[in-house]
Amino acid sequence: MKMLMASDFDGTYRTTKKQLERNNKAIEKWRAAGNYFGIVTGRGEDFLPKAKEMGLSFDYLIVYNGSLILRPDGSHIHEEFILRDMFVKLEEYFTPISDCVYYSKADESEKYFHYYAEMPNPQRALELAEDINRKYGDTITAFVNGPHINIGVKGSGKAAGVGHILEYFGLKKENAVVVGDDYNDFEMISKFNGWSVINGRRAVKKAAAHICLNIASLVKTQLKKQKITARKDMTHE
16 A cells, blocks of 8 residues: 655754765655655745755655645645735734744735744744734634744645645545654644654644654654555455
């Protein structure tokens, strides 16, 4: 049975340079066994060339927390946008906040993949994300990753992104293996009975059905499980 793995990047797939190299080798084995792999991240479209530079082997990238899904050649599988009026409202929301480190400003575009702001710490980011979801939750959804706030159109998110890519490859929910470490991974991990890396935030580990040391160890566990399942299927034939 083909499986699809979706991994967060910062703090999950990439922790140290040495571990990145180990994870890259593990994913090559995962894909060689006929499975799919991709990164699901709050980073933007410019992550594609960076992923290739770092030697990542992948079948898709879910970026902007699910608002855009890319093929390895950069073409779009799925896309969702915040319209300009809402983007401007968010700019107006963050402008008077004195401790905001950075917030996006509107240009001439009519639609945007997401809105971005940075706060001095994760707790402050969580506080404002909750307020934004309360005020504008009928139109958008705010996600927190460390001190960063990423805002996408309502219904977007990493969980939704994984759902879209499963549909694209013709797979079911039970074919997904998801893993992350931060607040914006929470919904994805909860929905797909997923994994947290051992260095993940306490709330994320609590929500996770499983804990793994790193991506390489997770791949080893999943490939072993896949072989056992294949043997059982052959026995029952």
